[in-house]
Amino acid sequence: MKKLSMLLAVLSLASAPAFAADYKCNGNRVEKGGSTQYTVRTSGSDIAIEKGGGTRGRAVKRGSDYAVEVGGSTQATIENGRIYKGGSTWGSVSEAQRIYDCPDIVAATLWVLEQKGQL
Template sequence: MKKSRYIVICLILLLVITGIVFAAEFECKGEKIEKNGSFWGYAKKLSSSEYRIEKGSYTIAFVKKQGSKWNIEDTAKNTLGRLNGNTIEKPNGYSWTSLSTAKSLCNGPDEIAAAIWVLKQHNKL
């Protein structure tokens, strides 16, 4: 009986620790974005095809739908990357990474997770 209780306690601890270790760094809660549980900024939906990413009160990027793709642009309208289905592409169209990689960084809508991942690669976060 004691041995099975010990095993159950160890399994619960393992699940808790694993959940903490693998939690996404960024999380979307409505339009609000949190980083490690603290307020970081916003992903403000401007229309059905456009978001503005804000860090604090400063705009740092836009996410714009063009056909079936989502373009991630800086404030100077330079394309930093794009979400094409389940693939994040570089501006030249070459595959960069998978959407699942971005989702492990940011728990939120696909286009916002992709934008946060791309912005991190460009040191714009």
């Protein structure tokens, strides 16, 4: 009986999701616990992250990659699933999506803004 209960406990853990993101995109909103935290605005292929009507930062398309800008200054670039700061790998898009359940560029932009203390 003890072996059966241990087996059931292991199986219940195995079926649990690997992660649960803190934030989730719902349309043009980024929500936490069902409450809107940020708004995502798009203009062509560029993406702006807003809160309270003010822009916190944006991802600007440059060729095949994106530059994440805060106040017009580039803070990071996003390309090939990686986030770069000063030419060195800073993080990954998949890492960002574990926190922000959003499309890749949106999640990566939010992640950069969080790292820079801009959210």
